[in-house]
Amino acid sequence: MRILVIEDEPKIAQAVKRGLELKGFAVDVVYDADTGLAYASDPDYDAIVLDRMLPGSMDGVKLCQKLRSDDISTPIIMLTARGTIGDRVEGLNSGADDYLVKPFSFDELTARVRALLRRPPVQVGTSLKLADLTLDTGSYEVRRGEQPIKLSHKEFTLLEYLMHHPGQVITKDMIISHVWDQDADILPNTIEVYIGYLRNKIDRPFPKSEALLQTVRGFGYKLSTG
DSSP: OEEEEEOSOHHHHHHHHHHHHHTTOEEEEEOSHHHHHHHHTOTTOSEEEEESSOSSSSOHHHHHHHHHHTTOOOOEEEEESOOOHHHHHHHHHTTOSEEEESSOOHHHHHHHHHHHHOOTTTEETTEEEETTEEEETTTTEEEETTEEEOOOHHHHHHHHHHHTSTTOOBOHHHHHHHHSOTTOOOOHHHHHHHHHHHHHHHTTTOTTSOOOEEEETTTEEEEOOO
């Protein structure tokens, strides 16, 4: 899943980027409100981590209001050093989905980002489930039936993205946009390689079960819903 971080303090921004990347996210960082507005308009982001105090023509609250007025519904978690009830209410009323006061732990930030990414009813708690395939975003465990499946970070992120869109055809460009950050030099055949890795782990070892990962020739890939 791809996250946009809008934070003007470079040390904090890079620490948040590293922390989220260690949890398997693809992360882009910008440092001011106006650049943040341009980036946040991109529908390829799955969530936005937004600092309240930003340089530029608006602060984080105004930026959040602007995004919502432009019908951009990407989930937003607002970061701030100001933790009074009034500040929190203002941030949430501006359209933010969650509010986190600095300093914070990366585990809490990750948990809150994960919560924003949930798409019921396919996700219950921290688990995504499709047929007999289960992915747990909290423990990073994947199972088919009772059989555990070991995935790399990128394989896990790719499978998570596909499981958020069951039955939908996902193009290679969509995968590149959501699973890799903007600095990654990814070719379309790289996606084919990773799809092959996933297929070898979630389908081929289970010949008695339905093949879930399907290629839609000329368009992309999808996870079958039966």
